[in-house]
Amino acid sequence: MNDAAKRGQVGTPGALAERDAQVFRAGVHLNRLNNEFEDFLFGRIDLLLGKDGKKGPDGAYTAVEPADGAVRDDDTADIAETLHIGRIGVLDSEYAPLVIDWRAPAAAPFYRSTPVDPGRVVRRRVIRSKGRKVLGVEDDLMRPELKATLDGHELPVIGDGALMAALGQARSHTMRDIVASIQAEQDLVIRAPAASVTYVEGGPGTGKTAVALHRAAYLLYQDRRRYAGGILIVSPTPLLVAYTEGVLPSLGEEGQVAIRAIGSLVDGTEATLYDAPSTARAKGSYRMLKVLRKAARGVLELGPGAGPGSPAASGSGATGANGTGSGANGRNGTGSGANARRGTGSGTASASDPGRSRSASAPGAAGSGQLALGDEDEAAVAPAGPPNRLRVVAFGRRLELEAGALERVRRNALGGTAPVNLLRPRARKLLLDALWEQSGAATRHSDPELAAELRSSFDEDITSEDSFIAFLDAWWPELTPKAVLAAMSDERRLGRWARRILNPGEVRRVARSLRRDGHSVHDIAMLDELQSILGTPARPKKKRELDPLDQLTGLEELMPVREESQRERAERLAQERTEYAHVIVDEAQDLTPMQWRMVGRRGRHATWTVVGDPAQSSWSDPDEAAEARDEALGTRPRRRFELTVNYRNPAEIAELASKVLALAMPGSKSPSAVRSTGVEPRFRVVRDSLAQTVREEAARLLDRVDGTVGVVVAMQRREEAARWLAGLGDRVVALGSLEAKGLEYDATVVVSPAEIADESPAGLRVLYVALTRATQQLTIVSADRDEPDTNGVPDLLRD
Ligand SMILES: Nc1ncnc2c1ncn2[C@@H]1O[C@H](COP(=O)(O)OP(=O)(O)OP(=O)(O)O)[C@@H](O)[C@H]1O
Numbered sequence: 001m002n003d004a005a006k007r008g009q010v011g012t013p014g015a016l017a018e019r020d021a022q023v024f025r026a027g028v029h030l031n032r033l034n035n036e037f038e039d040f041l042f043g044r045i046d047l048l049l050g051k052d053g054k055k056g057p058d059g060a061y062t063a064v065e066p067a068d069g070a071v072r073d074d075d076t077a078d079i080a081e082t083l084h085i086g087r088i089g090v091l092d093s094e095y096a097p098l099v100i101d102w103r104a105p106a107a108a109p110f111y112r113s114t115p116v117d118p119g120r121v122v123r124r125r126v127i128r129s130k131g132r133k134v135l136g137v138e139d140d141l142m143r144p145e146l147k148a149t150l151d152g153h154e155l156p157v158i159g160d161g162a163l164m165a166a167l168g169q170a171r172s173h174t175m176r177d178i179v180a181s182i183q184a185e186q187d188l189v190i191r192a193p194a195a196s197v198t199y200v201e202g203g204p205g206t207g208k209t210a211v212a213l214h215r216a217a218y219l220l221y222q223d224r225r226r227y228a229g230g231i232l233i234v235s236p237t238p239l240l241v242a243y244t245e246g247v248l249p250s251l252g253e254e255g256q257v258a259i260r261a262i263g264s265l266v267d268g269t270e271a272t273l274y275d276a277p278s279t280a281r282a283k284g285s286y287r288m289l290k291v292l293r294k295a296a297r298g299v300l301e302l303g304p305g306a307g308p309g310s311p312a313a314s315g316s317g318a319t320g321a322n323g324t325g326s327g328a329n330g331r332n333g334t335g336s337g338a339n340a341r342r343g344t345g346s347g348t349a350s351a352s353d354p355g356r357s358r359s360a361s362a363p364g365a366a367g368s369g370q371l372a373l374g375d376e377d378e379a380a381v382a383p384a385g386p387p388n389r390l391r392v393v394a395f396g397r398r399l400e401l402e403a404g405a406l407e408r409v410r411r412n413a414l415g416g417t418a419p420v421n422l423l424r425p426r427a428r429k430l431l432l433d434a435l436w437e438q439s440g441a442a443t444r445h446s447d448p449e450l451a452a453e454l455r456s457s458f459d460e461d462i463t464s465e466d467s468f469i470a471f472l473d474a475w476w477p478e479l480t481p482k483a484v485l486a487a488m489s490d491e492r493r494l495g496r497w498a499r500r501i502l503n504p505g506e507v508r509r510v511a512r513s514l515r516r517d518g519h520s521v522h523d524i525a526m527l528d529e530l531q532s533i534l535g536t537p538a539r540p541k542k543k544r545e546l547d548p549l550d551q552l553t554g555l556e557e558l559m560p561v562r563e564e565s566q567r568e569r570a571e572r573l574a575q576e577r578t579e580y581a582h583v584i585v586d587e588a589q590d591l592t593p594m595q596w597r598m599v600g601r602r603g604r605h606a607t608w609t610v611v612g613d614p615a616q617s618s619w620s621d622p623d624e625a626a627e628a629r630d631e632a633l634g635t636r637p638r639r640r641f642e643l644t645v646n647y648r649n650p651a652e653i654a655e656l657a658s659k660v661l662a663l664a665m666p667g668s669k670s671p672s673a674v675r676s677t678g679v680e681p682r683f684r685v686v687r688d689s690l691a692q693t694v695r696e697e698a699a700r701l702l703d704r705v706d707g708t709v710g711v712v713v714a715m716q717r718r719e720e721a722a723r724w725l726a727g728l729g730d731r732v733v734a735l736g737s738l739e740a741k742g743l744e745y746d747a748t749v750v751v752s753p754a755e756i757a758d759e760s761p762a763g764l765r766v767l768y769v770a771l772t773r774a775t776q777q778l779t780i781v782s783a784d785r786d787e788p789d790t791n792g793v794p795d796l797l798r799d
Contacts, residue, residue, distance in 0.1 A: 001030075003022065004019045004023045005019070032088065033088075037131075038130070038131075039128070039180075040087055040099075040129075041085070041086040041099055042087075042126060042127055042129075042180040043084065043085035043102070043110050043126055043180060044124075044125040044127065045110050045113070045121050045124050046081075046082050046148070046150060046155060047061070047079065047081045047083070047120040048067070048070040048078075048079070048081075048120045048122060048148075049061070049066060049067040049070045049078075049080035049120075050062065050063030050081075051064075051065045051068070053067065056106060058089065058104055059096055060081065060083055060097065060106035061080070061120070064109070064120065070120075075145055077147075077148045078150075079122060079148055079150040083100050083110075084098065084099045084100065085100050085107045086102065087102065087179065101221065103217065103218045104221075109121050110124060111182045111183070111184060111186075111187035111190075112184050112188075113184070115141075115142055117184075121143075122142060122143050122148045123141055124140045125138070126139075126140075139156075139157045141157055163181045166178065166180065167647055167648075167674065167775070171708050171745060171775055173243065173708060174243060174244075174246045175209070175210070175213075175246065177213070177214070177247050178214065182214065183207070185641075185643055186207050186211045188641060189211050189215065190211055190215045192215075192641070194219055194222075194582060194607040194609075195607065195637075196608075196637045197607070197633050197636050197637070197639070198215075198607075198638075198641065199638045199641065200212075200609070200610065200611040200641045200642070201612060201613060201640070202642060202644065202671060203613055203643075203669075203670055204613065204616060204648065204649070204768075204769070205648025205649050206646055206671050207643060207645075207647055208612070208613070208643060209742055210247075211611065211643070212233065212586050212611050213247045214247075215609055216231050216233060217248060219231065220256055224256075226581060227256060227582055229579070229580060229582075230580045231256060231257045231258070231580060231581065231583075232258050232260065232580040232582070232583045232606075233257060233260070233584045233586060234261075234262055234584070235259060235260065235586050235587070235742070236261070236587040236590050236742060237261055237262075237263075237739055237741060237742070238263070238264065239739055240261070240742040241261050243742070244742075245259050258580075262521060263519075265524060265528065265599070265602070266528050266531070269519055271518075271520055271523065272518045272519065273513075273516055273518050273519060273523075274715060274736075274738070275513055275521075276509070276513075277620070277759065277760035277761065278505075279509045279510055279513050280592075281620055281761075282502055282509065282510050283510060283522035283592075284522050284594050284619070285592065285593055286593045286624060286627075286628065288526060288594055289529060289594065291494075291498045291502065294501075295488050295530075296530060296534055297414055298496065298497050300414075300476065300477075302487060387471055387474050388402075388403040388406060389402055390406060390435075390468075390471050392462050392465055392468050394435065394439060394461045395439060395441060395461070399439055400438075401434055401438075409427065409434055410476075413430050413476075419532070419534055419535025420533065420535065421534045421535045422535040423476075424472070424476050424478070424537070427475075427476050432458075435462060436458055441454055441455075441458060442455075478537060480534070481526075481527040481528075481531045482527065484530050485523065485526060485527060486514070488510070488514055489512075489514035489515045491511040494510060494511045495507045522592065522594065522595075525592065525594040525595045525597070528597075528601070529594060529597060529598065578601075578602065579603065579606070580602055580603055580606050581607070582606050582607050582609070583606045583607075583608050583609075584609040584611070585599060585610045586611055586612075587611075587613075587742055588610045588611060588629065589612035589616055589617035589622070590612075590618050591619070591625060591628075591629065592628075593624050593625055593627070593628035594628075596629050596631070597628060597631075597632065600632030603632075608633060610629070614665065614668075615765060616741070616768060616769045617765050618738055618760070618762045618765060618769075620761040643671070644671050646670070646772075648744055648772070649673055649772055649775070650673060650676050650677040650776065651675070651676040652678075652680050652681060653673075653771070653772070653774055653778045654672075654673040656771060656778070657772045658670040659797055660764060660768045660771060661768055663764050663796065664764035664767070664768050665765070677776055677777075681778040681779070681780060682777070682778070683779075683780050683791060683793050684782070684792055685782050685783075685788045685792045686781060690751070690752075691720070691723075691724040693781055694711060694713075694725075694749060695728070697749045697781060698711055698732050698749055700779075701746075701747040701749065701779060702729070704777060706746065707746035707775075708731050708732070708733070709732040709745055709746065709748065710732075710733055710743065710744075710747075710748045710774075711724075711734045711748070711749045712735050712748055712750050712756070712770040712773065713734065713735070713736065714737055714751075714752065714756050715736040715737055715738055717755075718734065721751070737756045737759065737769070737770050738766065740773055741769055744775055745773055746774070746775055747774050747777040748774040748777075748779070749778075749780075749781060750770050750778065750779070750780050750781070751781045752782060752794075753771075753780065753782070753786055753794050753796045754783075754785045754787070754795070755786075757796060780792075780797065782794040
């Protein structure tokens, strides 16, 4: 900046422009350094001389192994190189490295080196600081047998291990990064080349989520241009998104990475509802794909605005003919549709059943405005369907297609699997063919050129007729995913489309769930599938307002409104993006087949990182999900990694959880816990009031830990559990069993293991998740159904 000021004094326009550019760049850099200031420098390694004595671009020796003779026979050695590791790289004024970026190759030994395989590292030091103050230093000796000297002095060793210090810290409501203490097996995953699919399995607390987030930051650092296409991180719940999303900015990465809950992947729609396990099973399975395909075609026969709350057309692109169609379009459409449907109840005769004779011949009559029926009218007025007669005048003749002919045209047009909305031009062409044939004009000219000319003026005549346009809008409206889903809320209709695919109970439950206001996480995958079944007809692109921030990358970091504008911008970019360069799936074991299809569409050309733990799957049919996963990942080669160490739970809690693991997945191995607290899990039996007992236990734990307390209950108890805890403060939260996924607390209360286990076919695995959330203390509250023994240990947790 000082340099720049001097340049300005020259006064030529060129110098002034250069000054501005330099000030701008320096400002961006300064801002970045300021942002990374907290805990900026967190590591140091002292190394032996490298084998070949070669140095890399960051000025560090590149060899992993020490030079021959670096260690003398009497086990003494000299430290040849000391590197400091920080959140970003810093060079001194001579361009020599002062601080190495944690993602740079030279920093790898900081993470990789272990006493078993130390490489050149003699001592690894982790430094904790706040502002300018060093709070603590923890050393690990990688070659404890060596007597190493640095500048003639012996290397001192301080503290008792960085990892343990990190793990012992209290938890807050947001996750911390682990840059200072990434372990060797985790580092292998973080730095794995992103050529294909990186597949990571590991038990609870092995750092899968942490590793996935650090991998995103690493990939961006390695090849920013390649990942300019964006990295998508798919998380199971909005709670986990909120818990983890602060980690990337702390690693200096934001903007290019979108962390989204699986229920928020479709823009403009957010999952707010839960489905009962049996409904979720029907909605998430491959079978639903067949139902959706049938529904998408079946809805066409209903016509626009034809059914209770099921206006099928979007209204866009229509010439005012299907005014009510827009009811189901857009955000609120289905909501009002759903309201309208309420009074009807399932199984009522649908107003949309085709069959009512209608004609497009009276101008304007095809407008669905006149077709729209409210629920109240439904019983009184005969049901309306799409127009089933087309009358036009061409070459002075009246031409007419009756229901049968129209049906043949429709079937013909719908042949194959092409997106329904893109078939409209084909249907239009087939209609014209049928009319042309009826007109007899085809035989008038033997000269093919004249015949073609005649045909084209015939087509023009008809297609410019208002009644034809109105007919087409009503007969082949543009469908929206929400409209199709709304149409599926009618049990009778759904029963027709799902015949021999879903059983009657499933049809009833799915239809009923679709009549609620809002969407569930499984509905989102159905909407996305429908979008691909229906397709979007090409439209002229809307011009976006010019955003000055687009022109100047980095400018936003200088703006006073930085936080807001950056977020808005990231959101806009995310919305415009439908495919990503890299997709990271967290808690992959939970994706249903339909969700795999949805995520797969976002990474058709991407490289992938998939992390999960089969033992924590809440999906009832893992084999079907695995098939869908393999389909989404295609034939790309996979590199498999396994994480084996549990960094979250103390041994006492891990041991208890392993009992449930043995029931849930006999034969599978628990990850080994790295620490022990000496505090055994506590068992408490409910005497009078469940609410009172849980409240007492939560309050007890709040007294015993500094950080957060989570109370995990069966899904159906979520709301009452929040009331039990009222007034205890914001360090304690109530969670449904499925919401606990991926989260962690200093202490947890798990309420009625049996109730959680009985909730769904995957209940034991869900219970396993619930039991593995605590970093320090765990209390189990048992009710009668848990059949506790005299010590209060419930049946499921006994040896
Ligand atoms: N190398 C490490 N250094 C310090 N803390 C770590 C390390 N690895 C993991 N942790 C901590 O361990 C806890 C568990 O990590 P994480 O949530 O990523 O595990 P997970 O495998 O995703 O667990 P789950 O399967 O239960 O969701 C987190 O608090 C994380 O910060």
